[in-house]
Amino acid sequence: MSRLAGKVALVTGASAGIGAALGRELAAQGATVALAARRTDRLEALADAITAVGGKAAPFACDVTRDGDLERTVAAIVGRFGRLDIAVANAGFGVVGKLGALAIDDYRRQFDTNVFGLLRTTYAVLSELKRSRGVLVVVGSVTGYLAAPGASPYAMSKFAVRAFAESVRPELAKDGVAVVLITPGFVDSEIRRVDNRGRYHEAAPEPIPAWLRLPADRAARRIVRAVARRRAEKIITPHAGLAVFVARHFPRLLRLLLRRGRPYRTAPASD
Numbered sequence: 001m002s003r004l005a006g007k008v009a010l011v012t013g014a015s016a017g018i019g020a021a022l023g024r025e026l027a028a029q030g031a032t033v034a035l036a037a038r039r040t041d042r043l044e045a046l047a048d049a050i051t052a053v054g055g056k057a058a059p060f061a062c063d064v065t066r067d068g069d070l071e072r073t074v075a076a077i078v079g080r081f082g083r084l085d086i087a088v089a090n091a092g093f094g095v096v097g098k099l100g101a102l103a104i105d106d107y108r109r110q111f112d113t114n115v116f117g118l119l120r121t122t123y124a125v126l127s128e129l130k131r132s133r134g135v136l137v138v139v140g141s142v143t144g145y146l147a148a149p150g151a152s153p154y155a156m157s158k159f160a161v162r163a164f165a166e167s168v169r170p171e172l173a174k175d176g177v178a179v180v181l182i183t184p185g186f187v188d189s190e191i192r193r194v195d196n197r198g199r200y201h202e203a204a205p206e207p208i209p210a211w212l213r214l215p216a217d218r219a220a221r222r223i224v225r226a227v228a229r230r231r232a233e234k235i236i237t238p239h240a241g242l243a244v245f246v247a248r249h250f251p252r253l254l255r256l257l258l259r260r261g262r263p264y265r266t267a268p269a270s271d
Contacts, residue, residue: 162181
């Protein structure tokens, strides 16, 4: 029997990519999954797909940038399912561009979702996770270790996410809450088709070649195993593991490579 059987899990940003794949995998491992995001049509379709194969899932409309949304969502989850054991703070997007092309509002928008959205999620779930001695899952990025040219807002936000996880892990361990930091590299998702204002462009080209992208379902299986084992951190793509190794042990080499590098992508043009 799976270690997650009978657990109740919340996944933010569950309408696509890693979040949607996590919803499916958590349900496959026996958890009841609360799927939270802004795009309710997608959440409802995903919940229907999960229940059609015998899983348990329910959609919850939620925007991590809006004060009060997460508290209402958590209250609804506990009211319906009676508990909360796992919270996955997955909602996020990437603001990219050279410094001269960006404004302070771009950085503010990035932090409101990736950093303050994480904080809103954490504060909303904390009392329930302490009660269940559960798991807070924080989705970071390899850019939380290395800051690529042309992606300073995103990199800054993910450095902050990693710092948050490392700082609160020993604090929350005293209450029986595990903090699991997930560090992906390139995964199949919509993030590179989202512009700097958070709007999805279906027709935008995928800048990362297929051979370098990990399928979202494989990423989700690796993440769920780490959650079940309450691991401190899981780096889920091989290239991310290599990048983190270089960042930790050869920082001068990394700086040289980044200095010679080019921005790996540009944001889709805003409408």
